Amino acid sequence: MERKQLRELLDGGVLLTSRALEAGWPRRSLTRKLREQGWVRLHAGAWAEPGSSPDLITRLRAVQLIRPRLIVSHRSAAAIWGIETLRRSTGTPLEFIDPGRTLHGGERGVRVRRMHVAPSEVTMIRHGLRLTGVRRTLTDLLRAGPRDDAVVAVESALGCRTVNGIRRPPLTDVAALTASLKAKAGSPGTARASTWLRLCDPHAGSPAETIARLRLHDAGLHPESQAELITPAGRRVRLDFFFRAKGLAVEIEGYAYHGTRDSHRRDVARYNQILQCPEVRSLLRFTAEDVFHRPAYMIQEIRTALAKKL
Template identity: 55%
Template sequence: MPGLVASHRSAARLWGIEVLREELEFTDPLGAGRKTGARVHWLPLPPAEITVVGDLRVTTVARTLADLLRRGPREDAVVALDSALSSRRYGGRQWRGPLIGGLDTVAAALDSPPVARSAGAVRARRWLTLADAEAGSPAETVARLRMRDAGLRPESQARILTPTGRLLRPDFFFREEGVVVEIEGYAYHGTKEAHRRDRSRYNDLSSCPEVRAVLRFAAEEVFTAPDAFVGRVRAAVEGVRVGAGVRLG
């Protein structure tokens, strides 16, 4: 069915944009209601929002992100946004750079008809403000959203200089309280070797005078036990605030 255009999660996969769940999805620009074995969206597509990847017609990166924002859920959409804004590394090497230079093109896609009048467009504009180009993985994005929902607002990828002069960038840092939060897991950081390198820097983090506590979480904890994850972070932050900051991790 050559008239269909790969879109939403299918387009994200083709562009190298990370998503939390994969699904075969297309958009029919003609809205012809043709039957197929995949999910098909019936929404007009301007020619400027269609490009070619390999031999497939695909929605542009901006339109792909706009579609994911409209459809949701929130975590899925923001994970895709963060991924497109950021470089991605695998095995210690960069395998692609940022796919968009900023959010202006995505905002323009959301504002263009008929997207602006479609279901979920107003909500999508709110979610657009949640993007963070500093996010290093889907798990970090979800962790940030979980903490934000709980009223916790750490710095992402903060810069910390160790006593030996090494520059470190932990996933999250509550600078005033001195609490570092790291999200582990080689499934998202690339390889087991990269995972070991991540773990080796915890000793350096602990040596920094401004760091009072280092919390480490597996990616699976963020996804499957969000309440416990947020509870531990809150306990560490509030413990330091009341003068009971015990080094954790």
């Protein structure tokens, strides 16, 4: 019987060693052919076509095809849903839940948690990839922490965001997440997760804004977030942060996350409009780099501005 070509055995871009062996390929010949043709190793026993650059879904499916009971979760699920996180999906472990709680350990680059998952909390997308739904993904991140990572993810899901060039609507709301956490009362990390959820602002516009607000909170500074003002020309502007009593506006440029020069130019024009508002007496601007890598500098600049006499 003539053996099938390896490409004929692909399943959604993934070739399983076990499937090739079942199709009649001798193990030694298969190993040699995979090496000669330059197949890309995805996971132990799973390969992608030569010359391909496997995307996240393909890499996740490779693991799930070998371990069918696993469910994509946490940051891996967040990336599929278009939810921003502090850690990029590339270079971080692929994350799964084993609802049967029987698997131990895992290959390098794969993290498996043993947790219960209700069928209603699982969604299936293209090629049969199974992952936790939005609400379960976010409650898992809130319960697992750390705080900054979790709050960034939740605020991303609560608002309209452009992720990987695609504009998407809000994916959930605070009430739904509160109910999800309440249903898990008594489970590890749930009480702390509820506290972190109360820190979330549905109107935050970027991960940089989220982290800036958390740094202000930790420093004991509590400005209005997303305060809306009217310019003398009648235009509405929304401030990232506003210390109204001092007339101090604080804006986070967020260029590293907004991602285009056009959006950066629009931000600069908006800064000029902000200064036209009679309530605003001074304006501080910080970059995403300041927020993530120089938060002490940002806090000190704000404290200095607040200390100035009116």
